[in-house]
Amino acid sequence: MVQRHSREDLRRSIAAHTRMLWRNAYGYALTEVYLRSPDPGPMPLLVMQELARREKYQHELDDLNAQLEITSSMLPPVSAEEHHEESTVAASQVDVSEM
Helix, strand or coil, rough: CCCHHHHHHHHHHHHHHHHHHHHHHHHHHHHHHHHHHHCCCCCCHHHHHHHHHHHHHHHHHHHHHHHHHHCCCCCCCCCHHHHCCCCCCCHHHHHHHHC
């Protein structure tokens, strides 16, 4: 009995998710046709939703790029003498044949 409810719940959730994906795909396609039309007429709700989604995505992308630009700015490298640190050499940089 419990498995039966689980399967039904799973089927319902898959069906709902499938309807949502189809609605999104239809809205995307309708928006592309609407934007290419020389005389678009009144804007359908799905087109408005898709344009809002695209604007939100572009805004998030711009924010991310601005944040990356801020955090990835690089200063010139500081030499070991200026930083008063011991200079260390990695094991791969040691030439054993000179020893």
